[in-house]
Amino acid sequence: MSDLMTQRSSLEDIVAVVFDKDGVLADSEPINLKSLRQVFASHGYRFGSEIDRQVVGRHPKDYFPAIARQFGLSTARQETMYAEKEALYARMWEEDGSLFDGVHEVLADVRSRVSRLGIATSATRAELDAFLARFELAGFFDLTLSRDDVARPKPAPDIYLSAARAFGTDPRNILVVEDSEPGVTSAHAAGTFCIAVGGAHLAPGTRVLADRTIATLRDLPALLGDLGRG
Structure with a gap:
């Protein structure tokens, strides 16, 4: 568990929530x-x-x-x-190909708690745009970042550092939702607050880099609710 756990126990300072695509939103x-x-x-x-x-x-x-x-x-x-x-x-x-259960509902709920959302993926720009169009998700996101938008893909921190710059805030004020070793490593290296979904593919050494873990994406609103009351 990262040091951010001791620095933040609520959503007070969170400027934006940024989602990974594959394994978080897309059941791919x-x-x-x-x-x-x-x-x-x-x-x-x-x-x-x-x-x-x-x-x-x-x-x-x-x-x-x-x-x-x-x-x-x-x-x-x-x-x-x-x-x-x-x-x-x-x-x-x-x-x-499909979304995980409840994606639209979860995104709507998160939007009601945190005003700005982003998506940051190791997929190409063409793949990302096609995904957003197919599942009618583009309207949820203020920022979309692909591997084509950064010098180095995950596990390098570039994509989440870029997200923080785009939102005009410190990476510590970005909450990231990830599921994989490269993703969690990237989010941690960037200094964001990372929530890991599932974790079946996370080694113990990577799992501890996440600030919180949840079983499924549907658990995210409840966790955000707990953080909001922190």
Whole structure:
């Protein structure tokens, strides 16, 4: 648990709440992992759940080369498989992609407590814009940041430092909602107040970097209510 826990016990100083996309709002990580496994299996390569922590919270541009190197794949083979993976993921997401239960309601509730909301994701700008349009979420957010808007993606702190600058405040006044090791690490390194959702993919050493943890996104309003009474 970070030092911010002892510095803040209420929402009094929170200027904005910033949400991660994949694994927080979008139920996309299972599709991400499934498409990766299927493509590698089609080429004769298999791996188990140990791969999950290399993948969850990262864009394929960041994790795919490292996994390919583990199997000694040539650059040409890697490029072919990456293209196959992205095409398969796109089909799966189009057919089965969804929001987590209650996203619209939670965002509306949070907006009633904190006036400004943002979204900060390791997805590309095109992916982010398509997501916001598909699920009619753009109207909730005053700020949208993608990997294309920063020099370094998560786990570097760049995206949350950028959010703080955009909102004109200190990172300590930004409340971040994350779910993955790269995301929690990024939020902590930036100095924000971080709430981790779920935590199935968080190592104990990363879990303690979060200021609070909740089981599901639907638990967020109640937690904010508790903080508001702090």
